[in-house]
Amino acid sequence: MSTASIASEIRSLAASWTLRNNGGYLAQACGSAEIFATMYSEVLDLGSSTGNLKPPRFSGVPSSSHIGQRGEDWLGNGPDLFVVSPAHYGTAQFCALAAIGRLDPDFFAQESSDGGLLELIPGEHSPGMTVTSGSLATALGVTVGRAIARRSQDRNGFLWVLLSDGELQEGVTWESAQLANAEKLENLKVLVDMNGMQVDGPMAEIMPIGSPSEKFKAFGWHTFDIDGHDISAIAQACNDAKKIKGPVAIICHTEPWRGFNFLEARWKLHKLHFVRLTDTEKQELTEAVHS
Amino acid sequence: MKEKPFFTALEKHGALHEDVMVVTNDLTSSCEADGFANKFPDRYISAGMAEQSLVLTLAGLAREGLKPIYPSFAVFTTRRPYEQIALTIAYPNLPVRLFGFLPGLTTPGGVSHQAIDDLGLMRQLPNMTVIETADSTDMESILEATYKIPGPVYVRSMRGNVPTHFNEPITIGMSRNIFDGSQVLVLVSGALTSMAIETVEKLRHSYPELGLICINTLKPFYDSYLFARIAAASTVITFENHLVATGLGSTVAMHLAMNQGPRLIPVGISDTFTHGGSADYLFNYYGLGSEHLVFEIKKAFGVLGDEAKASLKNTSSKPTLTENVAEGL
Numbered sequence: 001m002s003t004a005s006i007a008s009e010i011r012s013l014a015a016s017w018t019l020r021n022n023g024g025y026l027a028q029a030c031g032s033a034e035i036f037a038t039m040y041s042e043v044l045d046l047g048s049s050t051g052n053l054k055p056p057r058f059s060g061v062p063s064s065s066h067i068g069q070r071g072e073d074w075l076g077n078g079p080d081l082f083v084v085s086p087a088h089y090g091t092a093q094f095c096a097l098a099a100i101g102r103l104d105p106d107f108f109a110q111e112s113s114d115g116g117l118l119e120l121i122p123g124e125h126s127p128g129m130t131v132t133s134g135s136l137a138t139a140l141g142v143t144v145g146r147a148i149a150r151r152s153q154d155r156n157g158f159l160w161v162l163l164s165d166g167e168l169q170e171g172v173t174w175e176s177a178q179l180a181n182a183e184k185l186e187n188l189k190v191l192v193d194m195n196g197m198q199v200d201g202p203m204a205e206i207m208p209i210g211s212p213s214e215k216f217k218a219f220g221w222h223t224f225d226i227d228g229h230d231i232s233a234i235a236q237a238c239n240d241a242k243k244i245k246g247p248v249a250i251i252c253h254t255e256p257w258r259g260f261n262f263l264e265a266r267w268k269l270h271k272l273h274f275v276r277l278t279d280t281e282k283q284e285l286t287e288a289v290h291s
Numbered sequence: 292m293k294e295k296p297f298f299t300a301l302e303k304h305g306a307l308h309e310d311v312m313v314v315t316n317d318l319t320s321s322c323e324a325d326g327f328a329n330k331f332p333d334r335y336i337s338a339g340m341a342e343q344s345l346v347l348t349l350a351g352l353a354r355e356g357l358k359p360i361y362p363s364f365a366v367f368t369t370r371r372p373y374e375q376i377a378l379t380i381a382y383p384n385l386p387v388r389l390f391g392f393l394p395g396l397t398t399p400g401g402v403s404h405q406a407i408d409d410l411g412l413m414r415q416l417p418n419m420t421v422i423e424t425a426d427s428t429d430m431e432s433i434l435e436a437t438y439k440i441p442g443p444v445y446v447r448s449m450r451g452n453v454p455t456h457f458n459e460p461i462t463i464g465m466s467r468n469i470f471d472g473s474q475v476l477v478l479v480s481g482a483l484t485s486m487a488i489e490t491v492e493k494l495r496h497s498y499p500e501l502g503l504i505c506i507n508t509l510k511p512f513y514d515s516y517l518f519a520r521i522a523a524a525s526t527v528i529t530f531e532n533h534l535v536a537t538g539l540g541s542t543v544a545m546h547l548a549m550n551q552g553p554r555l556i557p558v559g560i561s562d563t564f565t566h567g568g569s570a571d572y573l574f575n576y577y578g579l580g581s582e583h584l585v586f587e588i589k590k591a592f593g594v595l596g597d598e599a600k601a602s603l604k605n606t607s608s609k610p611t612l613t614e615n616v617a618e619g620l
Contacts, residue, residue: 148352
């Protein structure tokens with residue numbers, strides 16, 4: 001399957017998921033579909049999934065008597081690691097794993113979140129998630145720690161973190177960026193999905209963040225600014241990032257409504273973060289999925 | 292008394308275990324980690340004044356199989372990066388050890404530096420082991436005693452010149468008997484242990500049935516020896532350098548609520564923020580002085596009225612700040 005087809009499949013699966021649950025984080029998946037597709041098919045060296053195509057039921061939270069399930073199993077054993085930081089992109093990650101054959105799409109279409117691993121805002125037990133990062137701006141810092149540890153263990157491979165632009169509003173993101181620079185981490189690379197959206201509306205109106213590229217540069221990082229829907233641009237930037245001896249942020253400019261017309265209308269209404277479908281939207285989405 | 296027991300113990304611990312890493316927030320020598328940092332520069336990270344990111348980094352290190360240690364002032368160990376501790380260390384049950392110095396009213400620094408709620412914050416987190424050290428032997432032995440605990444550990448810690456009370460290394464979960472005596476039982480933790488030993492020793496001439504136990508593990512709380520001593524007493528007095536609502540007093544209160552036992556008199560900080568001053572001034576002002584303990588012990592033995600109140604005479608006039616207030620930060 002071509003990378004572009006994988007991106008289309010991610011959108012289609014996310015639409016089906018949203019229809020079935022009458023709501024979901026659809027715009028996050030639509031805006032980042034090319035990023036996920038390119039990472040999985042052209043960038044990451046992950047190794048085979050050790051997670052089940054049909055994920056088991058939730059076995060309980062980690063404790064002294066229970067080690068807990070590892071969403072990371074579905075990402076293989078490296079050498080690379082792909083960390084999805086905003087857990088609101090969990091649906092996008094599940095759809096991507098289904099699109100590339102690491103989850104069974106039929107199972108995926110039936111799974112209920114009650115007692116299952118495919119939660120709306122997932123945790124580290126959910127397929128493809130490595131950190132319980134639903135409280136945003138959590139996974140970058142954890143991955144900085146992992147990058148330091150892997151370097152000290154002389155391990156090859158890159159740790160790729162997908163951040164959302166909303167996470168750049170959190171101070172701890174910049175604490176972590178500061179440490180990554182101080183530690184001169186060569187194995188840490190970040191992609192930022194710049195979809196310009198937060199819960200209350202456009203970030204430019206709610207809390208403008210200026211130029212992420214300039215900010216990361218001021219923190220000592222190397223940066224690229226690219227069109228986040230341009231597959232070859234994403235692949236090229238990632239390839240270039242690997243050659244740079246230090247932390248890199250690839251700022252991917254995206255449109256969270258990409259793929260479905262009614263989403264763009266919602267963007268204008270400030271109703272895009274979580275999509276609960278109206279009857280008209282249901283009809284439009286159903287037709288789009290079946291076409 | 293021993294000088295900087297943690298400094299020496301941390302160096303030794305680093306030499307014994309290659310997977311131990313130390314991460315600090317600009318308080319490296321203040322928390323006696325400079326020896327480790329100099330000796331093992333490859334296993335030391337200076338994370339700057341950025342505690343939230345620091346704690347996330349600890350989680351990342353532990354996820355890759357390392358055994359990170361974060362020594363800081365207790366307020367910066369626990370309160371500032373609380374969410375990161377809860378979600379990235381306690382939730383996944385990672386073997387990260389958090390050390391909190393300057394507990395309670397042991398610092399002349401003001402409210403920002405006085406950790407009066409650290410034990411409560413850590414105690415309420417599932418998976419967290421919570422320990423308060425009481426002497427130099429505890430500080431010398433705590434690193435080895437906690438090395439193999441598979442989950443997160445919080446250690447309320449002592450630095451500088453630390454008094455020595457015990458000969459045997461600390462055993463997690465097990466309290467230390469200091470004085471037998473079954474009628475009134477004082478349970479003390481942490482830096483107040485010296486004062487409690489001195490106070491109880493004197494009073495035992497008049498009240499031989501006055502006992503004293505030092506508690507080092509607030510969670511898990513399962514010491515059957517301790518429970519038997521509590522059950523045998525007619526009054527238990529807890530004596531702590533922390534808010535009674537969420538520290539030792541509340542731990543014992545919950546035990547007593549679920550088991551038959553004596554009445555409880557909690558002595559500690561009562562639902563108030565605190566301010567800066569010398570230890571003597573603060574202990575007096577907030578009701579943690581020796582006189583307060585004597586008063587409660589006498590009441591427990593049925594001595595009431597003027598005789599008991601006489602113990603409190605020193606606290607009626609509040610002392611002013613002294614010149615050495617700023618020392619020791």
